[in-house]
Amino acid sequence: MSQRTGTPPAVGNRKPSRLGRLGRAQNIPYLLLGIALLLFPILDSNRSQIDVAAFAGVWVLLALGLNIVVGYAGLLDLGYAAFFAIGSYAFAILASGQFNIHISFWILLFASAFIAAMFGVLLGAPTLRLRGDYLAIVTLGFGEIVPRVFRNLTPITGGVNGIVGVDQPKLPAVFGWSGNFGFNPIPYYYLILGVIVLCLFLINNLRNSRLGRAWMAIREDEVAAAATGINTVTTKLLAFALGASFSGFAGTYYASKLFIVSPESFSFQAVSVVVLVMVVLGGMGSMRGVIVGALLIYFIQSYVLIQLPGWIVSATTALNIDFLTKLDIGSYVQRSNFLIFGIILAGIMLLRPQGLLPSAQRKVELEGGTSDEAVADLGSA
Amino acid sequence: MPILETRGLTKRFGGLVAVNSVDISVEQGEIFAMIGPNGAGKTTLFNLVAGLYKPTSGQILFNGRSIYPVRDFWRTYSPPFAAYYMVLDSIRRGLGLGPMPLGLKPHAVTALGVARTFQNIRLFSYMTALENVMVGEHPRMHAKVWDSLLRTPFARREEHKVRERARELLRFVGLERQADQYARNLPYGFQRRLEIARALGTAPKLLMLDEPAAGFNPQEKNELMQLIQDIRSQGITVFLIEHDMKVVMEVSERIVVLDYGEKIAEGPPQKVRTDPRVIEAYLGKSA
Numbered sequence: 149m150s151q152r153t154g155t156p157p158a159v160g161n162r163k164p165s166r167l168g169r170l171g172r173a174q175n176i177p178y179l180l181l182g183i184a185l186l187l188f189p190i191l192d193s194n195r196s197q198i199d200v201a202a203f204a205g206v207w208v209l210l211a212l213g214l215n216i217v218v219g220y221a222g223l224l225d226l227g228y229a230a231f232f233a234i235g236s237y238a239f240a241i242l243a244s245g246q247f248n249i250h251i252s253f254w255i256l257l258f259a260s261a262f263i264a265a266m267f268g269v270l271l272g273a274p275t276l277r278l279r280g281d282y283l284a285i286v287t288l289g290f291g292e293i294v295p296r297v298f299r300n301l302t303p304i305t306g307g308v309n310g311i312v313g314v315d316q317p318k319l320p321a322v323f324g325w326s327g328n329f330g331f332n333p334i335p336y337y338y339l340i341l342g343v344i345v346l347c348l349f350l351i352n353n354l355r356n357s358r359l360g361r362a363w364m365a366i367r368e369d370e371v372a373a374a375a376t377g378i379n380t381v382t383t384k385l386l387a388f389a390l391g392a393s394f395s396g397f398a399g400t401y402y403a404s405k406l407f408i409v410s411p412e413s414f415s416f417q418a419v420s421v422v423v424l425v426m427v428v429l430g431g432m433g434s435m436r437g438v439i440v441g442a443l444l445i446y447f448i449q450s451y452v453l454i455q456l457p458g459w460i461v462s463a464t465t466a467l468n469i470d471f472l473t474k475l476d477i478g479s480y481v482q483r484s485n486f487l488i489f490g491i492i493l494a495g496i497m498l499l500r501p502q503g504l505l506p507s508a509q510r511k512v513e514l515e516g517g518t519s520d521e522a523v524a525d526l527g528s529a
Numbered sequence: 530m531p532i533l534e535t536r537g538l539t540k541r542f543g544g545l546v547a548v549n550s551v552d553i554s555v556e557q558g559e560i561f562a563m564i565g566p567n568g569a570g571k572t573t574l575f576n577l578v579a580g581l582y583k584p585t586s587g588q589i590l591f592n593g594r595s596i597y598p599v600r601d602f603w604r605t606y607s608p609p610f611a612a613y614y615m616v617l618d619s620i621r622r623g624l625g626l627g628p629m630p631l632g633l634k635p636h637a638v639t640a641l642g643v644a645r646t647f648q649n650i651r652l653f654s655y656m657t658a659l660e661n662v663m664v665g666e667h668p669r670m671h672a673k674v675w676d677s678l679l680r681t682p683f684a685r686r687e688e689h690k691v692r693e694r695a696r697e698l699l700r701f702v703g704l705e706r707q708a709d710q711y712a713r714n715l716p717y718g719f720q721r722r723l724e725i726a727r728a729l730g731t732a733p734k735l736l737m738l739d740e741p742a743a744g745f746n747p748q749e750k751n752e753l754m755q756l757i758q759d760i761r762s763q764g765i766t767v768f769l770i771e772h773d774m775k776v777v778m779e780v781s782e783r784i785v786v787l788d789y790g791e792k793i794a795e796g797p798p799q800k801v802r803t804d805p806r807v808i809e810a811y812l813g814k815s816a
Contacts, residue, residue: 350678357677357684358670361656365664368653375579375647377639377668377731386674 185341189334199333204446205340206402210419211426211442212347212435213394218424219433219507220360221387222367223275224284227291229419230271231392233411235264235399237298237305240409243315246306253317253404257343261396268392269385276384279370291420299411310410314403329404336405343397351435354390363387417486422449425489429496431503440505445492449485456481530593532557532735532766533578533643538587540573540790547573549790550587555735560757560767562781564774564801566810570790571770572648575737579645580638583630591641592734597632605633640668644733646724648740648770654713658704658723661712662695665730695730702726702756718749725756729765736760738769742776754780778802786810 189198210232217225238260242251251259271290275283298305305311317339319327329335354360362383365373374380403409412418422445430441460477496503531554540548548570555561563571576582578589580596589597602611602618618629633641644665653661670691676684699705702722707715712723721741728736738757742750750773757780761767771777777784777798784801786794788810794801801807 353680354677357680357688358667358672359674359677361660361664362667364656364660365653365667368655369651371581371635372647372651372653373664374635375581375639375645375651376665376727377636378664379634379636390674390678 189337195333198337200450202333202336202340202405203450204443205337205344206398206405207423207426207442207446208344208439209340209347209398209401210395210423211430211438212344212351213391213398214423215427215433215435215438216351216354216363216394217387217391218427219438220355220367221363221384221391223384223387224280225287225388225391226284226416226420226424227271227287227289227294228391228395228423229414229416230291230294231264231268231395232399232402232419233294233298233414234267234392235260235396236403236409236414237311237399238263238396239400239403240311240314241304243404244311245313246304246311250315253315253400257397257400260400261393264396264399265389265393268388268390272385272388276381288416288420291416295411295414298414305411308411310408312408314407314409316404316407331407336401340401343401347394347397348435351394355435359383359386421486421489425493429492429503431506434503434505434507437503437505437507441503444504445489448488453481453485453488530557531555531590532592533768534590535574535578536588536590538574538577538589539585540570540577540582541585546790548577548584548787551787551790551792553785553792553795555766555768556783558761558764558766559783560761560769560781562777562784563768563770563787564772564777564784565787568789569787571787572739573790574787575645575739575770578638578737579643580633580635583632586627589632591638591643594641596638596641598628599631599633600628605637636668639731639733642732642734643737644728644731644735645737646721646728646739646741648743650717650720650724652712652720652724652727655711657709657711658699658715658719658726659692659695659708661723661727662698662730663691665698665727666691666694667731669730669732695726698726698729699723701729701759703752717744721745721753722756725760729760733765735766735768738767738771740770740772742771742773745773750776 188201192198210228213231214225214228217223217228239253239256241247242249242259243253243256244250271287275286278286299308301307316329317335318329319335321327325335329339362373362378365376365378366380366383370380373383402413406413423442426441426445427438428441429445430439431437457477457479460481464477533553533555535551535553537550537552538548539546539550551570551574553563553574563574565571573582577584577597578591584597587597588595594601599605599614602614605611606614614629614631618631621627621629653664656664670687672684672687675681676687696705696708699708702725704715704719704722704726707719707723712720715723725736725738725741741757742753745753754776757767757769769777769781781798783796784794784798785792786801786804786807788806793806793810794804796804
């Protein structure tokens with residue numbers, strides 16, 4: 149569904165109630181998808197698959213957050229891992245045996261989002277005068293500095309070992325379930341689903357608001373945006389802050405789900421690049437797009453790349469080509485995820501620069517054609 | 530009291546004096562035109578007023594308030610900055626260095642009531658015409674971050690109001706049928722009109738138009754002149770740069786002529802037209 153159809157074609161055309169709109173034909177696939185997602189852990193008894201899904205949600209959140217900065221405000225941020233790390237560590241420090249502080253997960257979920265947002269402002273402020281490549285380089289630097297600080301700040305962060313034994317969420321016992329999340333992936337799955345739905349609601353609101361329009365105006369033309377009364381400094385800082393806050397959510401969840409935090413989880417290669425590839429692959433500025441991009445990349449990373457060597461071995465042995473078996477292609481392929489990301493990025497840029505499911509703007513921008521509305525207008529003329 | 534006044538306004542770019550000690554005053558409610566050969570410093574003067582450039586020296590007053598250099602620190606900046614600037618300002622004045630060279634940022638100038646269009650159209654290409662005008666209304670909106678995030682009833686009401694007002698403005702410039710088209714897909718003439726609508730969205734007291742008739746055919750020029758008159762009749766002062774003499778002579782009440790950054794003439798169209806210095810600037814000195 150194009151978000152653009154939100155504008156009523158004629159004034160005075162009363163919108164149906166919210167519930168009524170939900171039942172529209174165009175929303176039925178989304179309703180079915182929602183039901184499928186809710187029923188997934190019940191239908192699929194394979195715990196490890198639920199676990200994979202529960203981790204995939206982290207990447208969806210990260211991609212949605214980065215999409216605010218890159219897709220809406222047009223600020224190329226290569227250091228997004230920094231905020232993910234800050235969110236994770238904020239939670240791990242305040243809810244673990246590290247200092248014997250055990251604040252509730254539910255409070256920290258929002259508190260660490262707030263902390264990440266603060267750092268978004270702090271790290272965004274020096275970059276305000278920069279654009280494009282220069283901005284990317286500085287943010288790349290921050291993305292490298294933050295995990296390094298965590299690695300070397302041993303007394304607080306546990307250094308290279310990280311923090312082990314991070315608290316896990318707890319709910320009051322219901323329906324014979326103790327309310328302890330423990331290592332059971334099912335409650336985590338529902339938790340991340342809930343957080344994603346909340347974030348989708350918030351981001352969708354932002355997109356169609358005063359602030360969202362200001363971001364897009366800055367992306368299109370910063371001078372003109374300032375001339376129409378937009379304070380470009382605060383508006384850009386808000387993009388960094390709100391983008392970072394979503395990775396604060398993701399970081400808190402990630403730390404508690406993984407039970408440990410360690411500086412290696414937040415490197416440039418492990419997070420910043422991957423999330424950026426997700427956003428670009430899915431379609432910058434498009435919420436549906438980045439969700440699909442995130443899931444696809446995560447699937448490639450956590451399933452295809454792990455299974456691929458096995459497939460290759462069985463293929464080569466089945467074909468009985470001796471020298472191929474000896475070459476051991478499988479082990480190369482397994483280590484080639486960055487080659488594959490590179491191919492995906494280059495391929496997307498060449499074949500489908502607007503992404504898999506582009507936002508309405510990017511579609512027009514890159515196809516250079518007239519929009520549907522324009523055609524409709526000609527038809528009625 | 531003039532709505533816009535510059536006193537000894539000067540802007541140097543290295544060795545080039547783009548605007549040299551220019552005094553102009555635009556009266557409330559008039560249509561005031563600035564003309565001059567290419568490179569005379571007209572657009573630079575616009576950019577100085579709009580806060581895009583910082584003057585080298587001189588003063589700019591809008592509605593009697595000094596927007597460059599800023600004097601009323603407490604009204605302009607948050608308290609810690611205001612205090613800091615005030616101390617620096619008094620030290621500078623004490624040393625005889627003149628006031629702190631502080632100007633308002635472009636968005637703050639716009640919020641005060643100065644809107645502008647650009648010589649080379651600068652629309653938000655991949656936003657619809659309606660969205661462009663809605664962006665224009667940004668400084669008049671009050672929705673805070675929380676309103677935007679949670680779509681509070683206040684934000685929803687304001688959105689609705691802003692949308693309606695944007696449609697009204699599109700109707701005013703004759704673009705109501707193009708509301709949902711992307712700005713970049715509009716024909717050139719419509720883009721110029723849309724830029725005016727976006728500027729009007731900020732509810733300006735003073736509208737600065739930078740060559741609004743550039744590239745227009747005679748029919749479009751007539752429509753533009755009508756539009757400018759309509760804007761003025763809403764109580765908005767119009768300050769325009771224009772090369773087209775027909776437009777300038779017909780629409781404006783007073784004209785100022787710049788040449789090589791200096792003001793060489795000022796007055797009603799009839800007087801300026803016959804001024805020997807203006808003729809010389811445009812046609813060259815007769816042998």
